Amino acid sequence: MIGAFVGIFEAQFSQCFWAHEEAALGLWTDCGSSLQVALLDMNKTEAESLMQTLTKQYGQERLLFLHCDVEQEEQVKAAFQKTMDTFGGIHILCNNAGILNESTWEKMISVNLVGVIRATYLVLEHMNKLKGGQGGVIVNTASLAGIGPLVSCPVYTASKHGVVGFTRAMSAASALSGYGVRVNCLCPGFVQTGLFSNIPARLGPFSHLKDGTQLLVEKFGIVNMSQVVEAFFELVTDETKDGAALLVFQQERKYMPAVSVTD
Ligand SMILES: NC(=O)C1=CN([C@@H]2O[C@H](COP(=O)(O)OP(=O)(O)OC[C@H]3O[C@@H](n4cnc5c(N)ncnc54)[C@H](O)[C@@H]3O)[C@@H](O)[C@H]2O)C=CC1
Numbered sequence: 057m058i059g060a061f062v063g064i065f066e067a068q069f070s071q072c073f074w075a076h077e078e079a080a081l082g083l084w085t086d087c088g089s090s091l092q093v094a095l096l097d098m099n100k101t102e103a104e105s106l107m108q109t110l111t112k113q114y115g116q117e118r119l120l121f122l123h124c125d126v127e128q129e130e131q132v133k134a135a136f137q138k139t140m141d142t143f144g145g146i147h148i149l150c151n152n153a154g155i156l157n158e159s160t161w162e163k164m165i166s167v168n169l170v171g172v173i174r175a176t177y178l179v180l181e182h183m184n185k186l187k188g189g190q191g192g193v194i195v196n197t198a199s200l201a202g203i204g205p206l207v208s209c210p211v212y213t214a215s216k217h218g219v220v221g222f223t224r225a226m227s228a229a230s231a232l233s234g235y236g237v238r239v240n241c242l243c244p245g246f247v248q249t250g251l252f253s254n255i256p257a258r259l260g261p262f263s264h265l266k267d268g269t270q271l272l273v274e275k276f277g278i279v280n281m282s283q284v285v286e287a288f289f290e291l292v293t294d295e296t297k298d299g300a301a302l303l304v305f306q307q308e309r310k311y312m313p314a315v316s317v318t319d
């Protein structure tokens with residue numbers, strides 16, 4: 057889990073994550089008897105409080121926090137190696153780290169898109185069956201903005217469209233190459249998290265379009281975090297899902313068919 061601490065995954069981590077343990081463990085033969093989780097994030101403050109809570113519930117031996125900035129290749133590489141050394145394998149990667157600020161758009165591309173690509177390529181060094189791995193599944197957190205444009209956030213939209221496109225292409229490349237690694241993406245609507253706070257201040261040169269964004273929030277409503285985590289586990293545990301984009305709305309979730317230029 058990268059960028060998992062606050063927001064979408066924190067609040068529901070306990071309830072949903074371990075509820076799917078048996079289904080997730082059943083996917084691979086070398087998983088052992090319990091789900092173990094490495095939480096990688098650059099926010100140490102948030103990490104410490106969550107780790108205390110989770111450690112009390114599930115024991116220290118099943119949890120690992122690693123400070124990691126997805127913009128830094130060596131930190132991601134070291135975090136995955138530490139995870140391998142601690143737990144003996146990596147079967148599920150969730151690329152969840154993301155930021156929203158149209159004023160720092162190059163950083164947004166670096167975290168939201170380049171960070172997903174970097175972590176995917178580095179985890180394949182451990183997951184890829186052609187490199188001695190056991191295979192696995194990667195779930196990239198995109199957004200509904202990865203499917204349709206958010207007018208007030210053109211670069212955030214670009215980063216999320218990039219995540220969807222990379223997911224679909226990487227899935228096909230993995231399947232055709234025999235890596236044994238499925239790659240899917242999660243496309244939630246609005247979720248009440250830190251990233252969703254103070255939206256006008258995050259729109260940079262497009263803050264004058266904040267009213268249109270508010271209308272979208274009213275139109276789409278707010279998705280519960282548990283709905284996002286349930287969708288995540290559907291993409292992890294359903295082995296038929298590969299190259300999938302799962303849209304999570306307030307009232308339902310549904311898959312977005314891939315578009316082909318020859319359709
Ligand atoms: N909140 C929302 O309405 C929606 C959020 N998303 C996506 O969900 C993902 C999670 O975001 P939220 O939980 O909403 O926001 P959040 O701000 O609450 O959590 C984001 C997490 O990513 C971490 N992070 C940020 N930059 C990082 C970096 N360079 N290296 C490592 N970790 C880093 C943060 O420390 C934080 O723990 C993001 O990719 C976001 O784009 C998608 C759709 C809707």
Ligand SMILES: CC/C=C\CC(=O)/C=C/C=C\C=C\C=C\[C@@H](O)[C@@H](O)C/C=C\CCC(=O)O
Nearest residue numbers: 199200201203204205206244245246252255269
């Ligand atoms: C401002 C960003 C806040 C949080 C991050 C995030 O990723 C949230 C995304 C939530 C929803 C995005 C929806 C995008 C919709 C667009 O692609 C168009 O489909 C909307 C166009 C029209 C809708 C209004 C209408 O139909 O009248």
